[in-house]
Amino acid sequence: MNDIRELYQDMILDHSRSPRNYGPLDRENHSAQGHNPLCGDDVSIHIYRNSAGVIEEITFEGSGCAISTASASILTGVLKGRLEEDVRLIFSSFRKMVADDGEVPSGEGLGKLAVFSGVRQYPARIKCATLCWHTLIQALDGKMEEVSTE
C-alpha cells in the first residue's frame, strides 16, 4: 500500500480547499478551457502576457477534484511573472515528474510543483494533475477549441 499522504500532501489539500488566483481576469489576452470527460473536471485558464512574453497575470476557474484544483492553483502561483518559454520547459519537467517511469527530474524550476511527485503512483490521476497544464499551453498557443484529455 502506498502512503496516501504522499499524494495528498498538506500543500495540495490546502490549495484544494482555498484555491489561489481563482476567478476571471479583466486584462486577459489569452485564455482556454479544458475538460476531462471521464470525470467531468472543468478548468479555464486566463492569462495576461505582455509584449516581452512575460506572463504578468494568470488566474483560473473551474471545478474538479482536489488534485486538479490544487494543480491549477499552484500552477498559477508558480508561473506568474515567468517567461512563456520557461513555462513550456517547466511543463515538460512537470509532465516527466507525474507521468514518466524514469527518474523524477530535479531542479529545472519545478519549485512548489514538486508536491505533485506522488501522482505518478496513481496512473488514473495523472490527467487530474495535467488538465490545467494542457489548457494553459492551449491558451498560450491561442487555439480556440476546448482541450479534452481524451
Add this chain to the structure above:
Amino acid sequence: MSRRSPTGESRVPFADLAEVRSQFPCLQQQIHGKQLIYLDSAATSQKPSQVIEAVDSYYREYCSNVHRGVHTLSERATSRYEGVRPKVAVLINAPDPHSVIFTRSTTEGINLVARTIGRSRVGEGDEVLISAMEHHANIVPWQMLCEEQGAILRVIPCDENGDLILNDLGSLITDRTKVVSVGYVSNAVGTRHDVKKIISAARTRGAITLIDAAQAISHIPVDVEDLGCDFLAFSGHKMYGPTGIGVLWGRKELLDQMSPWQGGGDMIRTVSFERTTYADTPWKFEAGTPNIAGVIGLGAAVDFLNDVGFETIQEHESQLVAEAMARLDQVEGLSIIGRPSHRISVISFILDGIHPHDAGTIIDQHSVAIRAGHHCAMPLMKHFGVPATIRASFAVYNTHDEIEALTSAIESVKAVFR
C-alpha cells in the same frame, strides 16, 4: 442451491454462500497487501469458475466455427452455441428460443433496435420516449435516430428520490410516440422502475417498447411475458458471464418483419450479385462469425444463476443493501444520492467537501474497489446537482464484513481531508 456438473446432468447443491463465493477466482486475491473487496459489480461482475472453464474448454477442446463445418468439432461447437439460446429463453421466460439474438452487449442490442425497426417506424415529427435516468447506452442511439429522422426525443422526468414520475405518462405517450425505451434498474442510483406501468401505457398507443435490463438480469427474475415488452437487452458481463457478449430478445413476429442490420456471412440464405436472401430469425441478425466462446460462457453464467437461484440472490443482496444503507447513513458528512422506493444492488453517495475521485483513490488504497464517476448517466448527475458520485454495488458473492471494510475506508478518506 444446486450446481450443474460439467456434463450438465446431475446437479450438486452449493452448501452455502461461502461456497458460492469460493467459485470466483478473481476474488481470492490481495490488492495493496489486503484481501480484495469488490464492490463494483454494476460495472462488471466477477466470473465463477464454471464460466471461465466453459470458455476455456471451447478453446482447448472443440474450437471451431459454427454453422458451417461438417466436421465433428464444428458440430460440437454449433450444438453448444445453439444450446445457449433455449437456456437464455428460459431465464427470461421467452416463449421462443429463436427470439434470442446474440449481440456484443446491451449497447449493441439497443443500437440494433434503433437502426432497424427504429429507423422504419420513427419518422419526421414522431417521438421517442426514454427516461431521465438512462445510461448513455439508452440515450445516444435514440438521439442519433431522432436527429437522422427529424424526430423528437422526450424524457420521463424523475424526482429527487430517484423515482421516475409516472403519473403524467398519458401526456408523455401520445399517438406520435413510436418507441418507448427505458431501463429496468438504474445503474447510477439503483432504482427498480415500474417498467410494467410504462410498457402498458406505451402499448395502448401502439408504441414499441424496449427494456434495458443490463442492471436487472443478475439480480431479479426477468420475465418478458409478464412485462409485456417488445424487446429486452442485456450484457453477459454483468451477469457473471464473459465480456463481449450480450442478448437482445425480441417478439418473434416483430423480429421476422424486421430487416437485417449488418450484412455478411452467416446471416444469409443465398447470395448472388443480383440478390441476397436472408436467413431466418435470429440468424439474420448475427452477421459474421459470432463470439462463440462468449455465448458458451454466457450459457454457463445462466447455469450459475440457476444453480444459486434467484430466491437466494434476492434475499442475500437485499440484506446487504439494507445493511449498507443503514451503515452509510450513520457516516457523518455522507449523503446518499437517491432514495428510491425500490432499490436494487446499487448505492450512490457523496462526501461533504470531498470530490468522488479523491475518495475513490483513497478507498482503493484500502483494497476496496468502488466506482467514482458519472456512471454514464450525465443527465442524471445534473439532475442531482453533482458532478459525480461514489457508487458501491453488490452481488451474490459479497459479504456483510465487506460493508464494514467500506465504511472504515470511507472514514480514512475523511481523515485525509480533515
